[in-house]
Amino acid sequence: xxxxxxxxxxxxxxxxxxxxxxxxxxxxxxxxxxxxxxxxxxxxxxxxxxxxxxxxxxxxxxxxxxxxxxxxxxxxxxxxxxxxxxxxxxxxxxxxxxxxxxxxxxxxxxxxxxxxxxxxxxxxxxxxxxxxxxxxxxxxxxxxxxxxxxxxxxxxxxxxxxxxxxxxxxxxxxxxxxxxxxxxxxxxxxxxxxxxxxxxxxxxxxxxxxxxxxxxxxxxxxxxxxxxxxxxxxxxxxxxxxxxxxxxxxxxxxxxxxxxxxxxxxxxxxxxxxxxxxxxxxxxxxxxxxxxxxxxxxxxxxxxxxxxxxxxxxxxxxxxxxxxxxxxxxxxxx
Amino acid sequence: xxxxxxxxxxxxxxxxxxxxxxxxxxxxxxxxxxxxxxxxxxxxxxxxxxxxxxxxxxxxxxxxxxxxxxxxxxxxxxxxxxxxxxxxxxxxxxxxxxxxxxxxxxxxxxxxxxxxxxxxxxxxxxxxxxxxxxxxxxxxxxxxxxxxxxxxxxxxxxxxxxxxxxxxxxxxxxxxxxxxxxxxxxxxxxxxxxxxxxxxxxxxxxxxxxxxxxxxxxxxxxxxxxxxxxxxxxxxxxxxxxxxxxxxxxxxxxxxxxxxxxxxxxxxxxxxxxxxxxxxxxxxxxxxxxxxxxxxxxxxxxxxxxxxxxxxxxxxxxxxxxxxxxxxxxxxxx
DNA sequence: GTCTCTAATTCTCATCTCGAGTATAAGGAA
DNA sequence: TTCCTTATACTCGAGATGAGAATTAGAGAC
Numbered sequence: 209x210x211x212x213x214x215x216x217x218x219x220x221x222x223x224x225x226x227x228x229x230x231x232x233x234x235x236x237x238x239x240x241x242x243x244x245x246x247x248x249x250x251x252x253x254x255x256x257x258x259x260x261x262x263x264x265x266x267x268x269x270x271x272x273x274x275x276x277x278x279x280x281x282x283x284x285x286x287x288x289x290x291x292x293x294x295x296x297x298x299x300x301x302x303x304x305x306x307x308x309x310x311x312x313x314x315x316x317x318x319x320x321x322x323x324x325x326x327x328x329x330x331x332x333x334x335x336x337x338x339x340x341x342x343x344x345x346x347x348x349x350x351x352x353x354x355x356x357x358x359x360x361x362x363x364x365x366x367x368x369x370x371x372x373x374x375x376x377x378x379x380x381x382x383x384x385x386x387x388x389x390x391x392x393x394x395x396x397x398x399x400x401x402x403x404x405x406x407x408x409x410x411x412x413x414x415x416x417x418x419x420x421x422x423x424x425x426x427x428x429x430x431x432x433x434x435x436x437x438x439x440x441x442x443x444x445x446x447x448x449x450x451x452x453x454x455x456x457x458x459x460x461x462x463x464x465x466x467x468x469x470x471x472x473x474x475x476x477x478x479x480x481x482x483x484x485x486x487x488x489x490x491x492x493x494x495x496x497x498x499x500x501x502x503x504x505x506x507x508x509x510x511x512x513x514x515x516x517x518x519x520x521x522x523x524x525x526x527x528x529x530x531x532x533x534x535x536x537x538x539x540x541x542x
Numbered sequence: 543x544x545x546x547x548x549x550x551x552x553x554x555x556x557x558x559x560x561x562x563x564x565x566x567x568x569x570x571x572x573x574x575x576x577x578x579x580x581x582x583x584x585x586x587x588x589x590x591x592x593x594x595x596x597x598x599x600x601x602x603x604x605x606x607x608x609x610x611x612x613x614x615x616x617x618x619x620x621x622x623x624x625x626x627x628x629x630x631x632x633x634x635x636x637x638x639x640x641x642x643x644x645x646x647x648x649x650x651x652x653x654x655x656x657x658x659x660x661x662x663x664x665x666x667x668x669x670x671x672x673x674x675x676x677x678x679x680x681x682x683x684x685x686x687x688x689x690x691x692x693x694x695x696x697x698x699x700x701x702x703x704x705x706x707x708x709x710x711x712x713x714x715x716x717x718x719x720x721x722x723x724x725x726x727x728x729x730x731x732x733x734x735x736x737x738x739x740x741x742x743x744x745x746x747x748x749x750x751x752x753x754x755x756x757x758x759x760x761x762x763x764x765x766x767x768x769x770x771x772x773x774x775x776x777x778x779x780x781x782x783x784x785x786x787x788x789x790x791x792x793x794x795x796x797x798x799x800x801x802x803x804x805x806x807x808x809x810x811x812x813x814x815x816x817x818x819x820x821x822x823x824x825x826x827x828x829x830x831x832x833x834x835x836x837x838x839x840x841x842x843x844x845x846x847x848x849x850x851x852x853x854x855x856x857x858x859x860x861x862x863x864x865x866x867x868x869x870x871x872x873x874x875x876x
Numbered sequence: 877g878t879c880t881c882t883a884a885t886t887c888t889c890a891t892c893t894c895g896a897g898t899a900t901a902a903g904g905a906a
Numbered sequence: 907t908t909c910c911t912t913a914t915a916c917t918c919g920a921g922a923t924g925a926g927a928a929t930t931a932g933a934g935a936c
Contacts, residue, residue, distance in 0.1 A: 223561045223596035223597065223598060224561070224562070225559040225560070226559070226597065227557045227560070228558070228560055228646065262557030262558070263557065263558050263560065263630070263644075264557060264558050265644070267558075267632075268632050269630070270628070270630040291627060291628065294628040294648055296562070296604040296648075297602065297604070298602050298603070310599070312562065312646070314628055378857065381857050382856060388857060466884085467884085467885090468883085483923095483924070483926090484885095485885080485925090485926085489922095489923090507882085507883060507932085508882055508932090509882035509884060509931080510883055510884040510885075510930060510931040511883090511884080511931070512883080512884060512885090513885090522716060523716055524722065526724060801914090802912080802913080817894095817895070817896070817897095819896085819914080819916090820895065822913090822914075822915095823894090824894090840903095841911085841913075842904080842910090842911055843902080843903065843904085843911035843912025844902040844903055844911075844913040844914075845902070845912090845913075846912080846913055846914090847913085847914090
């Protein structure tokens, strides 16, 4: 543990001077897979980290600062950007531990359309399911979930107070759908935090956190520097939630695309397989796309129409999005 | 364009030292009206402000700091708390302008159940519609909206570039439902920001913002210190959105309540009138409440059953909330 | 040219959900 | 007992949704 200073009576103790770190989760979908832009953290064991940098006086707005940092670090120009959350606990493990000041991290979700190949620009586009293997249900229930279940259950059972135990069990049931058996793809962050608390992810062991480890770490996903994996979880959760009521997917699509490409993009993000005819009906009923007139050949079958996003849709519908539903909703009590 | 600095090698100019302000929107519903806890800002013209205070080294987490400040400033102990957004533009007008450092404000939405009467504790519970009179549609379309419409339209028409004009008109259509005629109660923030940009709220004139003023300021709601009204707008928007898929309303209810009380609470927050039988059906179908066995007399009619929140509901449904719908949804193109 | 394969697109149908309205129940007061 | 008020229950039709079957249109094999 670090010496946690308690000087509460120094002159200007009324306010603490902190430095602010702007951190970007840069998302794209290529080849039907969701990708995050990562860099290699300098020191130590070369963990993956997210593009990030300190807020400086020249940044007029936070978002401006974020864009600047991502550009200088990766060469990537951002499209859509949305603030996610501000992390500010005093004892967070940080990738760039400079001094003993408190560091606030402001996380952003950003989307880019055509991720340039990272020729010689630094940065790697990685499939985000490398970091969260249990989140990809496109080919059915992921195998690693089975491996997580037992340690999680044992962690819950190992709580001291019975009330604690119940609380943990409830969180597990809610997040992973153990018991009820229903998976809610939006709860990415809750699941990561449970895995963390249970000591199942590598990050939890870096600074003497929980010690419950005994689970196959290989199955708990690739680690990231600092708490970047938590920020990534926050971003995925937000994006999965948001595509349902806001047309954000289109920020990831090329100007013209087929309905199948759109579906596959949504599937990639949500980590779910969808029913093709129903997906089409949804998109068309909502008026989210319009014809370009062109078609694609070379699909291997009947040519597909190329469509584009129809901007007027946001004016017509109150929640223009793709409300995908994982499975049949839980039926109410009989 | 701003000079985008590339000097990545100066000593410590790379990071700016900022102070952080924790700001709370404390919400309760009493007497069927939504309330915010406000204080009087010290200096100047005694504007209403939200409870807030700087982050200090003793605060281990941001939320902890927030709770501490609200308690010391108002005596109010918080229940539910949720981070909203971090405001950090360099040129924000702030209620407590200390020095020239950048100040980051982290806004929180917090809910309290039984707001203690503020006997001699500082702080006033104010109907939040005093700050946003156009947001209350419980008795039909609010009158002040008619007064806003014209100035807003003129502001849009007054844009320099035609593309700008179109963009403004689109935002107006989307936020206020002019034209389409459909009101979306969630877009509180967008509406406030439009009113601000159009110079229709007092805050816009405090520091030489836009100068479009000519609208009846009396109808544009009570002003607040700094950008607290924007933070309040953010909170209302978040809360209105969230009751639809998360059982947060119950954080505002007493332990036992009638279905009508619950409905009136939702109506107060959403600023809408709901269909009684359908609201009951919704609540009961979702299994959100259970009987307490007791009934209330003195309702003026048939006694009402007292129910309580049923915690298991969150385990059964993937989005346990009260998806209230303002009106018939927009029909698709013919 | 015809057949076959693949993927795009269209239809069907039963089941839910939801908005809206109507009917009945149970206290209190006149 | 009657009326008034509010709580609670029932009904109906339109639209949304989940699931699957049927049809269409290129490409390549023969």
